Structures are given as structure tokens and as C-alpha cells.
Amino acid sequence: MSAERAELVTVGRLTSVYGIRGWVKVHSYTEPAENILQFNQWWLQNPKSSGSGGWQPLEIDAGKRHGKGLIVHIKGVDDRDLAAQFCQRDVAVSATEMPQLDEGEFYWHQLQGLQVVSQYEGREYRFGEVVRLMETGANDVMVVRGGEDDRERLIPYLPGEFIASVDLQARQITVHWDPEF
Known part of the structure; x- marks a missing residue:
């Protein structure tokens, strides 16, 4: 599924690098915060776009709680400098991946x-x-x-x-x- 065809919902933001092996810190907008790790396909906002346009797929191969926050490893990124290029960008998922809510509840x-x-x-x-x-x-x-x-x-x-x-x-x-x- 392409990002253009699916309605995307912003669920977090990659904020900064963590360590030297390609891990990045994630600020999750989900409740509880760890729920962001359950989504299969992440989309990363392109650096030159703002608002709703310009998303690219992002593959995460590991993620975990670290202290009070979360960190994830981007597949194929094992260098701190390369990981830094992904930071300060929003993360979205397809609305179809969001859990179904009870009647009268809304995202x-x-x-x-x-x-x-x-x-x-x-x-x-x-x-x-x-x-x-x-x-x-x-x-x-x-x-x-x-x-x-x-x-x-x-x-x-x-x-x-x-x-x-x-x-x-x-x-x-x-x-x-x-x-x-």
C-alpha cells in the first residue's frame, strides 16, 4: 500500500540519535507510548515536506523502552551520522492499522x-x-x-x-x- 492511497495518522516523531549504532529516540503520541512499536509499517515524513505530504516507508527492525522513553533501530542503518538524517521528522501509520475503538470513542x-x-x-x-x-x-x-x-x-x-x-x-x-x- 502506498502512502498516497492510505490515510496516514501521525503517531510520533523521531527526535535524536541514541548511541553510535543507528538507534534513534522516538517521541510517541500513542497511549501507552509503547503502542507505537506494534505498528507494522511506519511512514517517515520527507525532510523537505511539511504538513500532510511527502512520506516514505521506514523499516524498523527493533524497538524498546529505554529509561522514560523509547528507542528504535532503523533497518540497515548502523551508523550514528546516517541515523541523524532521520531525526526531527514525524512518523505516521496507515489509519487502517489503528485498533478499532468502541462506539462513542474517537481518535x-x-x-x-x-x-x-x-x-x-x-x-x-x-x-x-x-x-x-x-x-x-x-x-x-x-x-x-x-x-x-x-x-x-x-x-x-x-x-x-x-x-x-x-x-x-x-x-x-x-x-x-x-x-x-
């Missing part, structure tokens, strides 16, 4: 770009789109920008409390949120 990449509307005191307010999500420890938070008043809002992602519904087909999240907040 962050599915929520990004969705329009957020609030039903508040009998009126609908358009808050803009989810530009990213972040962990706060207590719960995840949606960063929503744009909308009628062109503000940025931080809305806790708490289904049943602030999140009324998520409709991937309509590309919309309905929230219970005061537009003044």
Missing part, C-alpha cells in the same frame, strides 16, 4: 478539523473548528478557533458533560458551552 485525529457548535439557552453558536487537542492530566481539552467571534476556546473533552455529540459524517461536535466563556 484525536478524527476530531481535529471538526466544526464545534453550542446549543446554549435556546440558541446555536458556531465556535469554529478543533485545531488540536491537548492532555491536561485531568482530562483532554479541545482547542477551538474561529467561529462567529473569531476567538480561541479551550473546551474540556468530557462526553456527557460538555460534549453532547460527535458526528463524524456531518464533521460536527455539539457542545454544552457558554459562548461568553
Whole structure:
């Protein structure tokens, strides 16, 4: 399968070299972090591209936890200088490799770009789109920008409390949120 045909999901980043034998440190976006090692086919963002374009296959032949982080070995790369060329680049996998979630659960990449509307005191307010999500420890938070008043809002992602519904087909999240907040 080519990277152009599959929807790719960014799951981590190669950050820096580790040792002298071609190992690199990985910052994983998966939860738990070790889950990134379970994916069969990794795609590495080309160094000159940014955003969603330009991916090349990356073969990993070993990976493990090291201290508080993860390290992986790139197949055929046994030199520190060569390994450095792979660093500071995003790692993605095909969306088809992602584990199936239970109904009502969503991956962050599915929520990004969705329009957020609030039903508040009998009126609908358009808050803009989810530009990213972040962990706060207590719960995840949606960063929503744009909308009628062109503000940025931080809305806790708490289904049943602030999140009324998520409709991937309509590309919309309905929230219970005061537009003044």
C-alpha cells in the first residue's frame, strides 16, 4: 500500500540519535507510548515536506523502552551520522492499522478539523473548528478557533458533560458551552 492511497495518522516523531549504532529516540503520541512499536509499517515524513505530504516507508527492525522513553533501530542503518538524517521528522501509520475503538470513542485525529457548535439557552453558536487537542492530566481539552467571534476556546473533552455529540459524517461536535466563556 502506498502512502498516497492510505490515510496516514501521525503517531510520533523521531527526535535524536541514541548511541553510535543507528538507534534513534522516538517521541510517541500513542497511549501507552509503547503502542507505537506494534505498528507494522511506519511512514517517515520527507525532510523537505511539511504538513500532510511527502512520506516514505521506514523499516524498523527493533524497538524498546529505554529509561522514560523509547528507542528504535532503523533497518540497515548502523551508523550514528546516517541515523541523524532521520531525526526531527514525524512518523505516521496507515489509519487502517489503528485498533478499532468502541462506539462513542474517537481518535484525536478524527476530531481535529471538526466544526464545534453550542446549543446554549435556546440558541446555536458556531465556535469554529478543533485545531488540536491537548492532555491536561485531568482530562483532554479541545482547542477551538474561529467561529462567529473569531476567538480561541479551550473546551474540556468530557462526553456527557460538555460534549453532547460527535458526528463524524456531518464533521460536527455539539457542545454544552457558554459562548461568553
